[in-house]
Amino acid sequence: MLDAIYFHIPFCSQKCGYCDFLSFASDGEMRKKYVNYLIKEISLYPEYKYDTVYFGGGTPSLLEYKDVEKIIKNIEVAPCAEVTMEVNPKTVDLNYLKKIRSLGVNRLSMGVQSFNDRLLKILGRIHNSQEAIDTYLDARKAGFKNISLDLMFSLPGQTIEDVRTELKQLFKLRPEHFSIYSLIWEEGTPFYKKLEKGEFQITDNDKEAEMYELIISEAEKAGYVHYEISNFALPGFEARHNSKYWENREYLGIGLGASGYIKDLRYKNQVQFFQYYDSIDNGIIPIMEKEKVEKKEFKEYEYILGLRLLKKGIKPEKEYLGKCLKLEKTGFLERKENSFVLSKKGIMLANDVLTEFL
Ligand SMILES: C[S@@+](CC[C@H](N)C(=O)[O-])C[C@H]1O[C@@H](n2cnc3c(N)ncnc32)[C@H](O)[C@@H]1O
Ligand code: SF4
Known part of the structure; x- marks a missing residue:
C-alpha cells in the first residue's frame, strides 16, 4: 500500500x-x-x-x-x-x-x-x-x-x-x-x-x-x-x-532528484531544474532513472534494509537461512524469536554484514 x-x-x-x-x-x-x-x-x-x-x-x-x-x-x-x-x-x-x-x-x-x-x-x-x-x-x-x-x-x-x-x-x-x-x-x-x-x-x-x-x-x-x-x-x-x-515499503518521491518506490519500480527524478520543469510541462512524470525490482532484488532490499531495524530484524526464508546461520555462528547476527537481528559486533560492522546479502 x-x-x-x-x-x-x-x-x-x-x-x-x-x-x-x-x-x-x-x-x-x-x-x-x-x-x-x-x-x-x-x-x-x-x-x-x-x-x-x-x-x-x-x-x-x-x-x-x-x-x-x-x-x-x-x-x-x-x-x-x-x-x-x-x-x-x-x-x-x-x-x-x-x-x-x-x-x-x-x-x-x-x-x-x-x-x-x-x-x-x-x-x-x-x-x-x-x-x-x-x-x-x-x-x-x-x-x-x-x-x-x-x-x-x-x-x-x-x-x-x-x-x-x-x-x-x-x-x-x-x-x-x-x-x-x-x-x-x-x-x-x-x-x-x-x-x-x-x-x-x-x-x-x-x-x-x-x-x-x-x-x-x-x-x-x-x-x-x-x-x-x-x-x-x-x-x-x-x-x-x-x-x-x-521495511521496504512503497513511497512516492516528489521534487527535483527525489527517489521513490512504486509497485515494482524504484525511481529517481530529474536532477536539473530545466529537465524537471520541462517534463512536467509536457505532462510527463519527471523520472530520470528507474530500476525494475525483480523478485531477487526485492529480497535483497528486504534483507539489507530490514537488518537496519535493530529490534525487528529479518525473518529469513529458506534460501537465506544458511547465510543467517553462518553469520550467527560468526557472531554477527543473533536470534530473536523467529527473527535474526544484528548483534553488537554486527552493528559495529554493519556495512560488511549487509553486503553479505547482495
Ligand atoms: C538531508 S540533510 C538535511 C538537514 C538540514 N538541511 C540541515 O542540515 O540542517 C540530513 C542530514 O544528513 C546528515 N549529513 C549530510 N551530509 C552528511 C555527510 N557527508 N556525512 C554524514 N552525514 C551527513 C546531516 O546530519 C543532515 O542533518
Ligand atoms: S548543505 Fe546539506 S547539510 Fe547543509 S543545510 Fe543544506 S542540506 Fe543541510
Missing part, C-alpha cells in the same frame, strides 16, 4: 562543506515556481491517502508557510498522519513554527550537527550552538511534541571527550528522537578537497568505533531505544516515515 510521500526541497541558504545533497541557492521567486511544479507533479499521479508526509532537503524551512500550506492542501493526509519537516536552525522563528504546526506539521527534524561552536564553524553551518538550542526551544513553545535532532560524529579534530560533551547537551534537551551519522567524506565537497590537501584527517577506525560505542551506551542509559543503525528514539517515537523505507 502506498501511503508515504516525500517532498524534496532543494534549497539551502549556504552549502555546508561536507554535504553533497541536492541543494542550491535560491530566491523567493524560484521557490514559489518550484512549489507550483511540485503540485503539478503530484497531479500526474493517482490520488493516494498519506499516513506519513516528509518534507526533506535541502532546507524545507526556507519555504514560506503559505507554500507549505499550498502543498499540504493538495494531498490527502490521513487523520493521525505523521507530518515531518526538516528545519534548519536560524531559518525560522516562533511565529513560523506556530504556523506550520497549525497546518498539521507535527514532527520536526532539526539539523543541529553539533553543539560545539568550533566544529559548527568547521562544518560551515549558518548557526552556532546557542542558536540551534533557541530554535529547539521555540519549537517546544510552538507546541511540537515530537522533535528529532540530527547530529554528526567522527568530525575533523573531534575527540572522544567532545562526543561525551555533545551527548550531555543532547540529553539535557531530551528530544523524542535523534539521528547521528558518522561523517562521510563525499567526493567533490570542500571537505574532500581539504582531505586531499592534508588539511583534514580521517578519524581512524578504532576511534570512530569507540565514539559510536559511547553514543550507543550513553543513549541507552538516557532511555533511548537504538532502533536503527543511526537512529535512536524514546519508546514510541520511532520515525514512522523513515521506518517505511527500512
